[in-house]
Amino acid sequence: MSRDEARAAAERAARSSYGKLVALIARADGDLASAEDALGGAFEEALRRWPETGVPENPEGWLLTVARNRRRDMWKSAAARTSAPLEDDSARFDPLADHDPYAIGDTRLELLFVCAHPAIEESARTPLMLQTVLGFEAADIARAYAMPAATMAQRLVRAKRRIKQARIPFAVPDRRAMPSRLPPVLEAIYGCEAILWREGDGEAQYLAVTLAALLGDEAEAWGLAALTTLTLSRRRATGFVPLEDQDPGDWDATLIDEGEAYLRRARPDGPPGRFQLEAAIQAVHCDRRRTGVTDWAALETLYAALLTVAPSLGARVAAATVRGRIDGPEAGLAALPAEAESFQPYWAARADLLARAGRDTGDAYERAASLADDPLVAAFLRARA
Numbered sequence: 525m526s527r528d529e530a531r532a533a534a535e536r537a538a539r540s541s542y543g544k545l546v547a548l549i550a551r552a553d554g555d556l557a558s559a560e561d562a563l564g565g566a567f568e569e570a571l572r573r574w575p576e577t578g579v580p581e582n583p584e585g586w587l588l589t590v591a592r593n594r595r596r597d598m599w600k601s602a603a604a605r606t607s608a609p610l611e612d613d614s615a616r617f618d619p620l621a622d623h624d625p626y627a628i629g630d631t632r633l634e635l636l637f638v639c640a641h642p643a644i645e646e647s648a649r650t651p652l653m654l655q656t657v658l659g660f661e662a663a664d665i666a667r668a669y670a671m672p673a674a675t676m677a678q679r680l681v682r683a684k685r686r687i688k689q690a691r692i693p694f695a696v697p698d699r700r701a702m703p704s705r706l707p708p709v710l711e712a713i714y715g716c717e718a719i720l721w722r723e724g725d726g727e728a729q730y731l732a733v734t735l736a737a738l739l740g741d742e743a744e745a746w747g748l749a750a751l752t753t754l755t756l757s758r759r760r761a762t763g764f765v766p767l768e769d770q771d772p773g774d775w776d777a778t779l780i781d782e783g784e785a786y787l788r789r790a791r792p793d794g795p796p797g798r799f800q801l802e803a804a805i806q807a808v809h810c811d812r813r814r815t816g817v818t819d820w821a822a823l824e825t826l827y828a829a830l831l832t833v834a835p836s837l838g839a840r841v842a843a844a845t846v847r848g849r850i851d852g853p854e855a856g857l858a859a860l861p862a863e864a865e866s867f868q869p870y871w872a873a874r875a876d877l878l879a880r881a882g883r884d885t886g887d888a889y890e891r892a893a894s895l896a897d898d899p900l901v902a903a904f905l906r907a908r909a
Contacts, residue, residue, distance in 0.1 A: 559595070566586075757779035
């Protein structure tokens, strides 16, 4: 087996099972940092061994055995050993066999709620979930939060130290405590969607739907399930095409129907929440598959509600682009928030509105391209320029 094939197998295992494996390794003592170190060492050993021995029948079992052996050696010795013997049946042992991902005891959801523990600093809860449970690098999380990578890394280190020192148990909290811990869990799943949406990865959608089914009648959870499902319905295999230029015939009608069904289940007792409103916005866009047109007036109403509930820069920029479609590009330009000039979507929206107004776009497209973290988006914007 080639090194590239072994690396590809290791990457698949990391993407599908990283969070589960960390949870199982750390369950004994709550030391997330040590668990991640042990699992990282197991992956390194896999890259050394698998090109010679081949990928084992159960890669996750192999990785868990090596990682646990490494931690066992750390407990027995003051210095961690660089290798650990494998038991003869380790490649056939399946450590995840009794962890049904569709059951209430989903290991990732357990760990998400653990990371929402009140003893953990509030600002670190969602980033901790994104790194430890969902396997994202600190740099990816920092970009999602628009902050320096070093700042985010320090925040994560402090949170892991707190978990170890406080010996926070690895267990789903009592159902009565889950609502108070739910907001950062929803934010983590939303963050997963934001990081992976261009890849058409269904991880966030699976977690959102599983969580909504677990909670039963939580409106915002069903709103997030609808949002992730409707977004996934418009996934593209290659390239970047703006939403308005996409052919609705290419969208997944089954996923659209599924997302709309989830949105109908999101019936709040009071005003709709952020995720319900964002899902409704996506539903309006997806309805173009049926009608052939975009209902800009409905979008304006929904964005007005969203700005009342969650007045983020992204929502304000999006609302300005909608205003530009209803009242003309000059009105859209006037509605753009001036304080968003370091925000990539601001420059993309400004360039588009200037072009629609027949005005010189100046360096707006280039500014948008330089701030884009996706090379496909950057190339598209430079081509528009």
